[in-house]
Amino acid sequence: MRLSWVQPEDLVGHELRQAEEDGRDAKAVARRWLAAGGELSPALAGASTERASAELRELAGELLDELALLPGVADPTGFAEIKSQCPQWMDDCGSSAPSLDAVHGAWLGRAVGCLLGKPVEKIPRIGIEEIARATGNWPIQRYFTEIGLSEAIAARWPWNRRSRPTSLIENIDGMPEDDDLNYPLLALMLVERSGFAFTTEDVADLWLAELPAGRTFTAERIAYRNLLLGHSPPETASYRNPFREWIGAQIRADLFGWINPGRPGAAAEMAWRDAVLSHTANGVYGAMFVAAAVSAAAVLEEPVEWLEAGLSVVPPQSRLAVAVRHAIVAAQEESNWSRVLDRLYDHNGHLHWVHAVNNSALVAAAVVHGGGDFEASICRVVAGGWDTDSNGATVGSLLGVRLGAAALPESWTAPLKNRLATSVGGMDGIAFDELAARTVAVAGKGKR
Secondary structure (H helix, E strand, O other): OOOOOOOHHHHHHHHHHHHHHHOOOOHHHHHHHHHOOOOOOOOOOOOOOOOOOHHHHHHHHHHHHHHHHOOOOOOOOOHHHHHHOOOOOOOOOOOOOOOHHHHHHHHHHHHHHHHHHHHHOOOOHHHHHHHHHHOOOOOOOOOOOOOOOOHHHHHHOOOOOOOHHHHOOOOOOOEOOOHHHHHHHHHHHHHHHHOOOOOHHHHHHHHHHHOOHHHOOHHHHHHHHHHHOOOOOOHHHHOOOOOOOEOOOHHHOHHHHHOOOOOHHHHHHHHHHHHOOOOOHHHHHHHHHHHHHHHHHOOOOOHHHHHHHHHOOOOOOOHHHHHHHHHHHHHHHOOOHHHHHHHHHHHHOOOOOOEHHHHHHHHHHHHHHHOOOHHHHHHHHHHOOOOHHHHHHHHHHHHHHHHOHHHOOHHHHHHHOOOEOOOOOOOOOEOHHHHHHHHHHHHOOOOO
16 A cells, blocks of 8 residues: 655655746756656646655655755745735624524535535546536536436546445435545634634644544645654645645635634634645635635625635735636626636646635635525536535535525435534534534634
8 A cells, every 4th residue: 555645756746836836947857857757746646656666766855855945936824924915904894703503504514515526526527517417417406426327427437436435415324524524623623622822733733633644635644744754833834745735724724714703814814823734825825715705704795705805815916816816707707607617727727626726716706606595606616626525615614604504405404414424533423513502612712
């Protein structure tokens, strides 16, 4: 068995891609790597399939260190510098105490959106549409099924094999485990144990105590490894971590918005403290953007207002902010969702399907185009491809906290059976209504 996402030879190709995004000239390093038999980053996986030779692995380590030293203009990661570059930073947009129904809706909405996207993770949008059409579910309006799916289409677009047994409608029996739900559980435990003033070191301690290493992926697995090697934050996010601008921190941010309704700045600052354990720059901005947008969605009616609050805590010239603004305009100008997606893919299609920038843009477009409708919004974002379960979860959270649990369609929430599976310590089988009550309780202890 190969432990993926941490071996040096698996990381060089991804770091070369990140260098291109950063504006670092890595052509000479790329030539050396390819001449030695190294591979560029795979389109879907985080790891190669073959065990590398000792020589190639040693070279990979050397090249990763060389790449880290290449000059470039890095986007800021420090909180003070980020905030100084945000002239529209929003501290308050109508702060209030959290509503139990809203928080319950947020938990349920996050689970529903995640579950919808699970079986089609890694399948491109053309494949998602073909599967949905073949099973009478296009435009998407319910969970996926393989009933009626031809062998040819199933072979052409195989389900996410880890998710298929538990995430198709004929098999759903409660909410199965997913990292998109594991991290909100950890965030709840974090604030319960360490309070609103938790530190990044508290996050690290909690991971090591309660999060199995095998349930971490990409940047989180690298950060976990770095902790075990003796690195401290924020070096855990930067040392040999080419995934530092991917979506991982973004999927950990929702709870910070749920417990800070109407306080986007406070939600973003908490998300920053969590994110810098494993991410830098745009990877951190994605977390701050989502936390602030969720905070605003709890108190504001219009989806565009949620996104404006999210953008207020992100440097406006960053790649993430530019992509989100582009997505909002596309969603406002195009009545046809497929055309919106065409514009997003034209603008961001060069990025890896797990990158924070393109996925933030897709979330923003779906929220605007969905017009405040829960089903329309989650189905649009999943139809868009890229990181389907993570984006479905984020959009479900945004609409869930706005609408509340009582307003969510039973056809989507009933299959969850008020039960969540997880490998996070002491949480397996927990009920969503219990999670909502604990979230509201811990929010009440925060300083305001």
